[in-house]
Amino acid sequence: MNIFSVIIVSIIVSVLAIFIKQNNPAYSVLLIIIFVIIMITVGINYLFDLTGRITESVGGIKYAPEFLKILLKAIIICILSDLSSTICKDSGNGSVAVCIDVVTRIILLSLTLPIVEKLVEVIQGLFNL
Amino acid sequence: MKKLFLIGISLIILTTYPLNCYAVEDGFDSVYDIAPDNVKDTLSESDYKIEGLQDVIDIISNEGIFSLFKIAFSDYSLPFKTVTTLILISTISCSLQLLINKSETKKIAQIICALVICIIIAEPLKNLIISVTDCLNSSGVFMFSFLPIFATFLVTTNPGTSSVAYTSTIYFFSELTVFISRSVLTPLSTCTFAMSVVSSISDGIFNNLISGAKKLIIWILGLVTSIFTAITSIQSMITSATDTVAVKTGKFIVGSSVPVVGGYVSEVMNTVIGSLSIMRSGIGLFAIIVLIILFLPVTAELLIWKIGIKLCQVISFGAENDIGQNIINAFNDVITVLISVTICVFIGMILSICAILVFGGVK
Numbered sequence: 001m002n003i004f005s006v007i008i009v010s011i012i013v014s015v016l017a018i019f020i021k022q023n024n025p026a027y028s029v030l031l032i033i034i035f036v037i038i039m040i041t042v043g044i045n046y047l048f049d050l051t052g053r054i055t056e057s058v059g060g061i062k063y064a065p066e067f068l069k070i071l072l073k074a075i076i077i078c079i080l081s082d083l084s085s086t087i088c089k090d091s092g093n094g095s096v097a098v099c100i101d102v103v104t105r106i107i108l109l110s111l112t113l114p115i116v117e118k119l120v121e122v123i124q125g126l127f128n129l
Numbered sequence: 130m131k132k133l134f135l136i137g138i139s140l141i142i143l144t145t146y147p148l149n150c151y152a153v154e155d156g157f158d159s160v161y162d163i164a165p166d167n168v169k170d171t172l173s174e175s176d177y178k179i180e181g182l183q184d185v186i187d188i189i190s191n192e193g194i195f196s197l198f199k200i201a202f203s204d205y206s207l208p209f210k211t212v213t214t215l216i217l218i219s220t221i222s223c224s225l226q227l228l229i230n231k232s233e234t235k236k237i238a239q240i241i242c243a244l245v246i247c248i249i250i251a252e253p254l255k256n257l258i259i260s261v262t263d264c265l266n267s268s269g270v271f272m273f274s275f276l277p278i279f280a281t282f283l284v285t286t287n288p289g290t291s292s293v294a295y296t297s298t299i300y301f302f303s304e305l306t307v308f309i310s311r312s313v314l315t316p317l318s319t320c321t322f323a324m325s326v327v328s329s330i331s332d333g334i335f336n337n338l339i340s341g342a343k344k345l346i347i348w349i350l351g352l353v354t355s356i357f358t359a360i361t362s363i364q365s366m367i368t369s370a371t372d373t374v375a376v377k378t379g380k381f382i383v384g385s386s387v388p389v390v391g392g393y394v395s396e397v398m399n400t401v402i403g404s405l406s407i408m409r410s411g412i413g414l415f416a417i418i419v420l421i422i423l424f425l426p427v428t429a430e431l432l433i434w435k436i437g438i439k440l441c442q443v444i445s446f447g448a449e450n451d452i453g454q455n456i457i458n459a460f461n462d463v464i465t466v467l468i469s470v471t472i473c474v475f476i477g478m479i480l481s482i483c484a485i486l487v488f489g490g491v492k
Binding site: 061 | 248
């Protein structure tokens with residue numbers, strides 16, 4: 001899917017959502033959620049391709065591929081949580097949005113734990129040199 | 130009969146133990162033997178297949194001192210690969226500004242970027258510090274063994290010199306410099322880097338401590354250079370009277386490009402050039418060769434890292450990731466200290482050897 005398809009589909013979905021919202025707001029939210037899921041699937045495919053290429057290009061450096069994967073995973077989580085939290089806020093569910101933010105931070109913390117552990121190990125190694 | 134017997138005994142003794150020649154030959158062999166193992170390996174594994182002192186001197190006489198560069202340099206692709214990765218992460222960090230709207234999530238993502246930068250930098254830094262410490266250790270051990278042999282050699286070839294008395298002073302200062310660099314400066318700069326990393330992530334809690342440690346490093350480096358200023362007091366004896374345009378340009382470039390000790394290096398450049406011209410041949414030249422082979426790869430690697438990090442600083446300037454920038458700056462500071470220490474010790478050692486030569490009566 002190229003950028004023009006994305007733009008055209010987005011405009012159509014927006015117009016459809018406005019029309020549906022007048023009669024049935026619940027279906028409008030559902031439509032938007034389905035659209036976001038499709039777009040994320042398309043975007044993530046590109047992002048996985050990018051991750052593969054970046055990891056390949058830094059192959060010679062110790063720890064780089066391993067931790068770059070974690071970094072890119074964290075970025076994907078940040079973007080997804082940002083999107084879903086915005087959708088929740090738009091549909092009037094502020095508390096769900098806050099919940100998403102909190103859970104995202106916890107997931108990010110657990111995701112970065114190997115980096116922090118390795119960093120502590122390396123810093124200890126530097127102090128012991 | 131008695132006279133003939135005495136003459137015969139004398140002839141036998143003289144032919145069996147030719148004192149002066151024996152001392153000289155032994156001096157040459159001993160000097161090659163005391164060269165650090167990695168230097169001997171580098172020499173024997175080079176294209177020239179050097180197996181002894183005479184081979185080294187032949188190559189230098191035939192191809193000039195720059196032939197050593199071919200021997201000493203190795204593969205330096207790692208700094209550029211690492212810098213490319215750092216630039217890549219900076220770019221990712223920069224794109225985060227556009228992709229993520231929430232400032233809290235953005236901050237977390239930036240911290241993760243900074244942590245990854247730190248991990249990628251820390252491993253090569255550890256290896257660099259190990260190489261510098263090894264280099265300082267090897268040079269210290271070499272000088273420890275070389276200076277007494279050199280002094281003995283000078284006394285044998287120039288009887289009645291005052292070099293032995295002077296050697297102990299030079300020897301003491303040379304070892305002191307190596308000790309300070311290895312045991313104080315290098316660990317201190319490593320600790321500064323570690324504190325900078327922690328400080329960058331935790332809103333600058335160690336900032337005052339870091340600036341204090343940096344001042345201490347510069348102060349100690351100043352002390353070390355002052356020690357060797359004592360040695361450069363022999364400058365007037367060594368330095369040639371003419372200060373050519375090439376030397377002046379070299380002094381300016383070194384003074385403005387070498388960090389921290391640039392002024393000192395620029396000031397003693399004439400002395401170093403004078404020293405090298407004195408030691409065109411013999412054991413002194415071999416010592417210089419050993420020191421060049423020991424120090425050149427490390428210094429070259431450090432300089433390449435410095436260039437790479439500067440490049441990274443320039444390219445990722447607009448990334449607006451302060452944490453990542455701080456870590457890169459801290460890494461740059463450590464590299465700067467390591468370059469200063471390496472150059473300072475290297476020049477100090479050359480001057481030590483030359484000082485002993487001058488006081489040993491070599492003109």
